[in-house]
Amino acid sequence: MRAALVVLRIFWGLVYFADGMAKFYPGIVHLPGGLQLIGQNSARLILMEEALRNPFQLYHSFVFGMVLPNWHFFINLEAGLEVLAGGLLILGLATRLGALLAALIALHLQFLSMFDGVWVFEYAVQWVTLLSLAFMQAGRSFGLDGVTGNRRFA
Numbered sequence: 001m002r003a004a005l006v007v008l009r010i011f012w013g014l015v016y017f018a019d020g021m022a023k024f025y026p027g028i029v030h031l032p033g034g035l036q037l038i039g040q041n042s043a044r045l046i047l048m049e050e051a052l053r054n055p056f057q058l059y060h061s062f063v064f065g066m067v068l069p070n071w072h073f074f075i076n077l078e079a080g081l082e083v084l085a086g087g088l089l090i091l092g093l094a095t096r097l098g099a100l101l102a103a104l105i106a107l108h109l110q111f112l113s114m115f116d117g118v119w120v121f122e123y124a125v126q127w128v129t130l131l132s133l134a135f136m137q138a139g140r141s142f143g144l145d146g147v148t149g150n151r152r153f154a
Contacts, residue, residue, distance in 0.1 A: 002141040009089050009138045012130060016102050017086025023079035040075050050112045081105065092143015099134035103127045
């Protein structure tokens with residue numbers, strides 16, 4: 001069980017850390033083999049397309065009236081949170097906090113995309129796993145939480 005927690009923690013840490021870094025450094029968006037990370041341009045397109053489908057006028061107004069006009073601030077905030085969450089998960093340091101941050105990002109994506117009619121479980125796979133990691137003390141196994149004795153955020 002502990003090995004599975006370590007694998008999941010580090011995997012999700014790499015996912016969030018890499019996507020956050022791709023938003024800061026656009027040159028790393030394109031990976032070998034035609035694979036891509038989600039950079040600033042892709043994130044903006046995804047947000048615009050999904051927000052147009054979202055039936056909540058308050059959310060629609062927030063995205064188009066606040067987020068997109070201030071894109072540079074919001075994308076850097078998102079990238080910073082992704083790098084922070086991913087780094088904490090990779091290191092197993094304040095793991096609960098890292099998992100909760102990543103889960104909140106995934107929950108936002110779930111809310112954003114739940115009205116497009118496809119991929120109903122795509123983001124649930126993320127936030128359910130991340131919430132599970134948050135409550136299973138995943139940083140105590142092969143993580144700095146186990147070394148530091150951190151019990152509050154482990």
